[in-house]
Amino acid sequence: MNTLLDCHKACRVRVVKLNAPTALKQRLISFGIMKNATIEVLEHTPAKSTIEIKVGKMRVALRGEEAKMIEVEKI
Amino acid sequence: MNQEEDVKSCPVIANHIKVALVGQPNVGKSMLINSVSNAHLHVGNFSGVTVDKKEVLFDYDNYHFTVVDLPGTYAFTDYTIEERVTHDYLCAEQYDIIINVVDSTNLEKNLQLTAELLTMSKKVIIALNMTDEAEKEGIEIDAEYMSELIGVPCIKVSAVAKTGIDELIKAVLKKHTSSKNKPKLVFSEPVEEEIARLVWYLDKHKYKANNSYRNIAINLLKNNKKTYEKLHKNPIWTELQPILIEASKHIELHHDSDDIKEAFAEEYASFNRGIVTEVVKQKNNQAKKTLTEKIDSILIHPVFGIPIFLFFMWSLFQLTFEIGAIPMEYIDSFFGWFGDVLGSTIQNDDMRSLVVDGIIGGVGAVVLFVPNIVILFIGIALLESTGYMSRVAFLLDGFFHKFGLHGQSFIPLVTGFGCSIPAYMSARILKNDRDRLLTLFIIGFMSCGARLPVYVLFAGAFFSADMAGNVLFIIYISGAIMGLIAAKVLKLTAFKGVDEPFVMEMPKYRLPTLKLIWHTVLGETMMYLKKAGTFIAGAAMLIWFLSNYPHNLQLQTEYAQKIEQTQDIAEQAKLKNELAEHSLEQSYLGRIGKFSEPVFEPLGLDWKMSIALQAGIAAKEVVVSTLGVLYSLGADVDENSSSLADAIRANIPFASAVSFIVVIMIYLPCFAASIVFTREAGHIKYFFYLFFFTSIAAYIMAFIAYNLTKMLV
Ligand SMILES: Nc1nc2c(ncn2[C@@H]2O[C@H](COP(=O)(O)OP(=O)(O)O)[C@@H](O)[C@H]2O)c(=O)[nH]1
Ligand SMILES: [Mg+2]
Numbered sequence: 001m002n003t004l005l006d007c008h009k010a011c012r013v014r015v016v017k018l019n020a021p022t023a024l025k026q027r028l029i030s031f032g033i034m035k036n037a038t039i040e041v042l043e044h045t046p047a048k049s050t051i052e053i054k055v056g057k058m059r060v061a062l063r064g065e066e067a068k069m070i071e072v073e074k075i
Numbered sequence: 076m077n078q079e080e081d082v083k084s085c086p087v088i089a090n091h092i093k094v095a096l097v098g099q100p101n102v103g104k105s106m107l108i109n110s111v112s113n114a115h116l117h118v119g120n121f122s123g124v125t126v127d128k129k130e131v132l133f134d135y136d137n138y139h140f141t142v143v144d145l146p147g148t149y150a151f152t153d154y155t156i157e158e159r160v161t162h163d164y165l166c167a168e169q170y171d172i173i174i175n176v177v178d179s180t181n182l183e184k185n186l187q188l189t190a191e192l193l194t195m196s197k198k199v200i201i202a203l204n205m206t207d208e209a210e211k212e213g214i215e216i217d218a219e220y221m222s223e224l225i226g227v228p229c230i231k232v233s234a235v236a237k238t239g240i241d242e243l244i245k246a247v248l249k250k251h252t253s254s255k256n257k258p259k260l261v262f263s264e265p266v267e268e269e270i271a272r273l274v275w276y277l278d279k280h281k282y283k284a285n286n287s288y289r290n291i292a293i294n295l296l297k298n299n300k301k302t303y304e305k306l307h308k309n310p311i312w313t314e315l316q317p318i319l320i321e322a323s324k325h326i327e328l329h330h331d332s333d334d335i336k337e338a339f340a341e342e343y344a345s346f347n348r349g350i351v352t353e354v355v356k357q358k359n360n361q362a363k364k365t366l367t368e369k370i371d372s373i374l375i376h377p378v379f380g381i382p383i384f385l386f387f388m389w390s391l392f393q394l395t396f397e398i399g400a401i402p403m404e405y406i407d408s409f410f411g412w413f414g415d416v417l418g419s420t421i422q423n424d425d426m427r428s429l430v431v432d433g434i435i436g437g438v439g440a441v442v443l444f445v446p447n448i449v450i451l452f453i454g455i456a457l458l459e460s461t462g463y464m465s466r467v468a469f470l471l472d473g474f475f476h477k478f479g480l481h482g483q484s485f486i487p488l489v490t491g492f493g494c495s496i497p498a499y500m501s502a503r504i505l506k507n508d509r510d511r512l513l514t515l516f517i518i519g520f521m522s523c524g525a526r527l528p529v530y531v532l533f534a535g536a537f538f539s540a541d542m543a544g545n546v547l548f549i550i551y552i553s554g555a556i557m558g559l560i561a562a563k564v565l566k567l568t569a570f571k572g573v574d575e576p577f578v579m580e581m582p583k584y585r586l587p588t589l590k591l592i593w594h595t596v597l598g599e600t601m602m603y604l605k606k607a608g609t610f611i612a613g614a615a616m617l618i619w620f621l622s623n624y625p626h627n628l629q630l631q632t633e634y635a636q637k638i639e640q641t642q643d644i645a646e647q648a649k650l651k652n653e654l655a656e657h658s659l660e661q662s663y664l665g666r667i668g669k670f671s672e673p674v675f676e677p678l679g680l681d682w683k684m685s686i687a688l689q690a691g692i693a694a695k696e697v698v699v700s701t702l703g704v705l706y707s708l709g710a711d712v713d714e715n716s717s718s719l720a721d722a723i724r725a726n727i728p729f730a731s732a733v734s735f736i737v738v739i740m741i742y743l744p745c746f747a748a749s750i751v752f753t754r755e756a757g758h759i760k761y762f763f764y765l766f767f768f769t770s771i772a773a774y775i776m777a778f779i780a781y782n783l784t785k786m787l788v
Contacts, residue, residue: 018337020576022334023152023154023506024576024578025334026150026152026154026336027149027152027154027576027578028578029150029336029337029340030149030150030152030154030188030340031184031578031580032183032184032344034337034344035332035341042368042371043371043372043375043376043377044377045470045473046377046378047473049472049473049476050469050470050472050473050482050577052371052375052469052581056181056183056184057180057181057183057184058181058580059367059371059580059581060578060579060580060581061465061468061469061472061482061578061579061580061581062576062577062579063472063476063482063577065574065576066576066577066578
């Protein structure tokens with residue numbers, strides 16, 4: 001299984017599934033991080049503790065733990 | 076025009092229109108209100124600037140408008156407190172019309188909230204804000220076509236360039252007088268089918284409700300709690316429930332998901348995609364990196380990001396001291412001259428002392444630091460308005476996380492460098508109550524603007540000018556580090572628990588207008604000056620009174636005799652000083668100071684310093700004004716030491732000064748901030764926790780600092 005955490009800088013992926021608890025899932029969805037959305041990884045801190053992604057035209061920062069809950073596939 | 080005359084010729088009591096301003100965070104809602112009215116609501120380039128609803132009143136064309144600025148919300152989920160404020164307001168309060176502000180440069184994401192608003196059966200107008208920015212980026216929106224497609228008026232505006240504002244208000248007026256027209260939000264076929272089935276059912280049973288049946292049906296399908304509760308009590312529920320379960324299954328199956336809310340989000344998203352493809356034209360394609368991404372690749376660079384941030388901080392404090400020191404001399408000599416001139420016109424000794432030593436001495440000591448305050452506030456305003464704030468939160472999240480804090484805690488913590496009160500409020504952007512409480516407890520460690528004068532005073536008194544800026548930087552950084560350690564201690568003991576997720580929007584970089592910075596800084600500075608003129612002046616008078624009374628006539632005559640007996644001028648001056656010192660010691664203030672001296676003695680603080688600290692609980696500016704009054708009265712050791720800094724250098728040992736600063740850094744924030752803290756924390760018990768926590772921490776740290784400095788120096 002591939003998650004967003006496995007992605008490197010500048011890689012583009014499509015969201016397959018969100019494996020997050022309800023509240024967080026809703027938050028992700030309201031940010032546009034939902035099934036079939038395209039995500040690009042822009043930057044991450046050295047240990048991937050925090051990741052900056054681009055979804056649509058919006059840049060979002062999230063932690064590695066959250067990225068792990070986002071199941072993705074390469075495009 | 077016609078309409079205007081109509082209104083004039085027919086004097087209805089008043090035409091009130093109440094507008095609720097709704098939109099996602101950071102789309103320019105507050106700025107839009109500012110450009111419509113004369114208000115100066117706080118504007119900044121990150122999500123979480125407005126955390127409480129604010130009402131602004133203004134008149135237009137014989138109409139009284141009340142506009143309610145609501146905290147930004149990404150969707151109708153009660154994720155954080157600020158979002159709950161908005162959701163509750165929209166569902167429960169009375170208002171006439173919603174203006175939904177959207178960011179034209181990111182329409183698709185913004186429409187996600189719009190879609191939810193459209194199902195609410197309220198009058199809605201869409202303000203397509205940031206038109207100026209959209210034009211620059213080559214984005215073209217056909218507002219007319221969009222109005223037609225969605226069924227609500229869409230008006231292009233720009234809060235910065237002030238375009239389209241009139242059209243927006245005219246549209247509000249028009250919508251207000253017209254009867255509701257239905258927004259055209261259509262769902263996919265399966266959902267529409269189920270809505271129709273539910274509507275038909277409600278209609279069959281003639282269910283009584285304020286909302287439209289369609290609205291109720293959608294809410295039911297979306298699992299809306301309030302609608303559920305209402306219908307739950309109704310007899311039709313037993314029949315309705317199975318229908319609803321079937322409907323949900325049908326929709327979930329269609330979306331291949333077990334979460335109905337997710338299914339609806341997808342419904343909205345596909346509706347929005349449809350709208351955007353129809354109305355938005357992107358001229359030049361954006362294959363290359365945007366400016367924001369280019370800047371980001373430097374500022375949040377994995378290696379250089381944090382050093383760059385530290386460099387910015389260091390420069391800020393360097394500038395605060397260096398540039399702040401330039402006008403200081405003039406302000407100081409102005410107050411000296413003003414005191415002399417005014418003093419010479421007053422005959423009565425007591426009155427003169429009250430005016431010159433009490434009021435002018437106290438207020439002057441505070442006003443002296445206005446230049447430093449201004450520079451600090453400019454720095455904070457830049458941090459807030461450029462978009463850098465969210466980047467620092469990004470950079471520091473990993474580090475903060477180790478100490479049990481949340482990356483977004485950075486926002487309230489930085490606000491705390493300006494003033495603790497808005498900082499306590501902005502902790503609302505944190506979702507989890509435990510994280511929020513923890514952040515509330517730590518905010519006080521970020522030295523607020525009112526403490527800056529104390530630091531500048533002491534740094535200037537004990538260090539050369541080129542070192543003082545560094546000393547300031549060290550004081551602030553070590554305050555922040557102590558805060559982090561305190562956070563860790565609290566996280567391990569009082570606020571144990573799981574971590575809150577960190578998902579934060581990174582706004583695009585924006586060059587703030589000079590006007591925006593000017594208004595922000597002016598507002599803060601005026602508040603500081605106003606406080607100096609009212610509250611601080613009052614406190615200085617009180618301190619003066621307590622330090623001058625009761626008069627001890629016996630002591631005075633005793634010294635008067637001694638002074639007469641000697642001819643030596645130096646000896647006379649020495650005796651005069653001795654008299655002043657003794658009088659001060661037996662004054663009310665001296666007695667309080669002596670009484671509490673044993674407590675402060677292990678920290679190396681004499682009674683004057685301990686009085687200044689105690690007075691600082693009222694407001695931190697009072698610390699400086701109290702020192703000003705006390706040292707202008709008692710300790711004018713020789714004629715050369717005119718300034719307060721000189722008096723401090725002459726009277727306070729270095730180790731005691733260090734200990735004094737450490738206490739200032741840690742102990743209880745001012746009275747007003749403590750009240751806000753208690754309100755935000757939600758219970759009075761937290762105030763007592765804060766009081767004991769900060770007092771004990773301040774005492775221990777000051778004790779260590781004092782003894783360490785004594786050993787080393
Ligand atoms: N270019 C441009 N920037 C804007 C406009 N309106 C607001 N802004 C900027 O957008 C940011 C967010 O504004 P603010 O009013 O705090 O947004 P709110 O969170 O929706 O209240 C600030 O940096 C504003 O300067 C606009 O019409 N054009
Ligand atoms: Mg706002």
